[in-house]
Amino acid sequence: MLQKLSSFPGVPGPVVIIVMDGYGLPKNDLGSAIAAARKPTLDGLFAHYSNVRLKAHGTAVGMPSDDDMGNSEVGHNAIGAGQVYAQGAALVAQAIASGSLWQGDGWRQVVDGVKQGANGRPGVLHFLGLFSDGNVHSHIDHLKAMVTQAKAEGIATVRIHVLLDGRDVPETSALDYVTPFEAFLADISDAGFDARIASGGGRQVITMDRYEANWAMVAAGWKTHVLGEGEQFPSTTAAIQALRQSHPGTIDQDLPPFVIAQDGQPLGPIQDGDGVIFFNFRGDRAIEISRAFEEEHFDKFDRVRHPRVTYAGMLQYDGDLQLPRRYLVAPPAIQNTMGEWFAKAGVTQFACSETQKYGHVTYFWNGNRSGKFEGETTQEVPSDVVPFEQRPWMKSAEIADAMIAAVKSGKHKVLRCNFANGDMVGHTGNFRAATLAVEAVDLALERLLPVIDAAGGIALITADHGNADEMYELDKKTKQPAKNKDGSYKAKTAHTLNPVPLILYDNVSGGKLSLKQTEQAGLSNIAATVANLIGLEKHPSWDESLLEIR
Numbered sequence: 001m002l003q004k005l006s007s008f009p010g011v012p013g014p015v016v017i018i019v020m021d022g023y024g025l026p027k028n029d030l031g032s033a034i035a036a037a038r039k040p041t042l043d044g045l046f047a048h049y050s051n052v053r054l055k056a057h058g059t060a061v062g063m064p065s066d067d068d069m070g071n072s073e074v075g076h077n078a079i080g081a082g083q084v085y086a087q088g089a090a091l092v093a094q095a096i097a098s099g100s101l102w103q104g105d106g107w108r109q110v111v112d113g114v115k116q117g118a119n120g121r122p123g124v125l126h127f128l129g130l131f132s133d134g135n136v137h138s139h140i141d142h143l144k145a146m147v148t149q150a151k152a153e154g155i156a157t158v159r160i161h162v163l164l165d166g167r168d169v170p171e172t173s174a175l176d177y178v179t180p181f182e183a184f185l186a187d188i189s190d191a192g193f194d195a196r197i198a199s200g201g202g203r204q205v206i207t208m209d210r211y212e213a214n215w216a217m218v219a220a221g222w223k224t225h226v227l228g229e230g231e232q233f234p235s236t237t238a239a240i241q242a243l244r245q246s247h248p249g250t251i252d253q254d255l256p257p258f259v260i261a262q263d264g265q266p267l268g269p270i271q272d273g274d275g276v277i278f279f280n281f282r283g284d285r286a287i288e289i290s291r292a293f294e295e296e297h298f299d300k301f302d303r304v305r306h307p308r309v310t311y312a313g314m315l316q317y318d319g320d321l322q323l324p325r326r327y328l329v330a331p332p333a334i335q336n337t338m339g340e341w342f343a344k345a346g347v348t349q350f351a352c353s354e355t356q357k358y359g360h361v362t363y364f365w366n367g368n369r370s371g372k373f374e375g376e377t378t379q380e381v382p383s384d385v386v387p388f389e390q391r392p393w394m395k396s397a398e399i400a401d402a403m404i405a406a407v408k409s410g411k412h413k414v415l416r417c418n419f420a421n422g423d424m425v426g427h428t429g430n431f432r433a434a435t436l437a438v439e440a441v442d443l444a445l446e447r448l449l450p451v452i453d454a455a456g457g458i459a460l461i462t463a464d465h466g467n468a469d470e471m472y473e474l475d476k477k478t479k480q481p482a483k484n485k486d487g488s489y490k491a492k493t494a495h496t497l498n499p500v501p502l503i504l505y506d507n508v509s510g511g512k513l514s515l516k517q518t519e520q521a522g523l524s525n526i527a528a529t530v531a532n533l534i535g536l537e538k539h540p541s542w543d544e545s546l547l548e549i550r
């Protein structure tokens with residue numbers, strides 16, 4: 001049980017944690033949509049309220065190295081769990097380095113299933129996933145290691161289905177990955193081993209939908225990878241070049257699906273007896289396609305064919321649903337989350353976001369579990385299904401409405417929400433839209449904060465990682481914004497390595513409370529800070545609280 005704090009009885013009203021997704025603290029104003037935005041509320045918060053900087057990338061959130069940017073999964077896991085776990089990216093890299101991945105039941109079953117095949121033919125081993133080295137959802141090195149091992153295991157045919165990134169890596173970098181990878185495949189293939197790319201498309205167009213925002217994306221992915229139907233090209237390089245020409249200005253994540261074919265026949269439709277490994281380690285965008293492969297009775301779209309395959313995820317993506325059943329690497333065993341311990345202490349909780357980030361404040365927050373704790377209420381505001389540069393305000397107003405109503409209801413002691421704008425619009429690379437995104441969040445805060453005051457409450461305003469703070473690619477050597485040949489700045493769509501703010505919005509303690517800046521302060525210090533704000537000691541496994549009580 002969490003113990004009462006002796007030095008402070010807790011704030012009288014609610015504690016509200018507001019995550020501004022993708023709101024980092026920029027090093028330069030040039031290229032920062034946050035610096036460019038008119039945001040009087042946030043400016044006032046930074047000027048007049050206690051605030052500190054938190055680490056939100058690299059090893060501070062369980063990534064393999066400090067060159068790894070932060071992302072929503074690791075960020076919300078760290079906030080919700082109050083501690084740092086080695087995350088999927090690190091766990092998979094370790095399992096490959098030690099060779100334990102090849103000994104695991106998941107890998108062994110897939111290999112056996114492929115060797116057994118069906119209908120008198122050996123199976124094909126398919127790899128499907130995000131094709132880059134972004135290390136947010138996947139890493140191409142993991143894929144290479146698996147293709148190499150498949151050959152060593154005596155598998156004859158490998159087919160790869162590539163989701164083009166341009167969101168965790170530069171926006172038109174697909175060929176930087178495809179060209180060397182096709183050379184690697186040509187090199188490793190021989191008379192007894194045939195490994196080729198069979199299909200693909202932009203990650204924002206097929207397969208990698210999340211939180212059931214748009215099942216049509218998954219249906220389009222199924223048609224491409226499984227049925228092998230769609231526009232045909234002789235190679236992936238040819239497909240990307242042709243699609244860029246027929247869709248001028250379209251960045252990698254938005255390129256249409258393509259099928260690689262020879263003599264009019266698709267190279268790698270998925271058949272009975274095949275093995276399929278979805279090689280993303282991160283779960284949000286892996287769950288829907290995994291369901292399409294695994295579920296016997298499935299009504300989200302017409303699969304036309306449901307091949308009998310041995311399916312495995314790189315990790316298990318949902319611990320409550322045990323989804324998928326088979327996986328290659330055990331996920332981080334996230335325990336003792338603040339959701340769980342507040343529930344045990346009888347603290348009521350409320351969580352809200354729009355669809356695009358709904359699972360971030362529920363499933364990621366609660367340690368990659370989709371279930372609910374006692375006394376926990378959640379509310380999802382349906383997201384628009386549009387390119388977000390066309391609606392940079394997204395559902396910020398509706399989330400503010402829901403939070404205002406939830407605070408006013410007096411039913412919840414700890415509330416949390418996520419404003420998706422800085423991140424989702426930041427990912428489009430559209431600077432003008434990203435400034436509007438930040439302004440929309442500022443307006444939402446302006447409406448919500450006075451309601452928290454009236455309820456005798458306090459807010460912690462923070463972010464999970466940067467994005468809108470750096471909308472231009474930085475030159476690798478000079479670290480200054482890089483330019484295109486025509487002199488314009490190179491748009492950046494990825495997250496950043498910048499720290500994020502933690503602001504204590506407190507008009508109730510009479511100056512008794514403030515935040516302390518420590519060298520190591522990171523997202524994992526938030527849970528203990530919230531516990532102290534409601535008058536409880538932190539859980540022993542949580543990182544230190546940043547709250548100072550006078």
Ligand SMILES: O=C(O)[C@@H](CO)OP(=O)(O)O
Pocket residue numbers: 021070071072073136137167168285423
């Ligand atoms: O859109 C996503 O899947 C990732 C970027 O790959 O962003 P976030 O971590 O903010 O959800």
Ligand SMILES: [Mn+2]
Pocket residue numbers: 021022071072073075423464465
């Ligand atoms: Mn995020």
Ligand SMILES: [Mn+2]
Pocket residue numbers: 022072423424427467495
């Ligand atoms: Mn993002």
